[in-house]
Amino acid sequence: MPAKSKAQQKAAGMALAAKRGEMKVSDLQGAAKDMYDSMSEEELRDFAETKHDNKPEHVDN
Numbered sequence: 001m002p003a004k005s006k007a008q009q010k011a012a013g014m015a016l017a018a019k020r021g022e023m024k025v026s027d028l029q030g031a032a033k034d035m036y037d038s039m040s041e042e043e044l045r046d047f048a049e050t051k052h053d054n055k056p057e058h059v060d061n
Contacts (some may be wrong), residue, residue: 003047005055005057005058006055008031008047009047013048015039016027019041
């Protein structure tokens with residue numbers, strides 16, 4: 001499932017970095033923290049690898 005916004009893609013990238021041990025989990029906030037807790041590394045990778053051309057900065061849920 002691809003990310004729907006640049007913000008969602010960025011949060012997934014941060015959560016993925018934390019899952020891989022590239023950054024501290026304690027540095028995560030908001031959506032990135034929620035994604036870290038609820039998504040697998042594979043799901044996070046799918047979100048983070050989404051092309052960001054023509055993506056809005058934010059999307060209302």
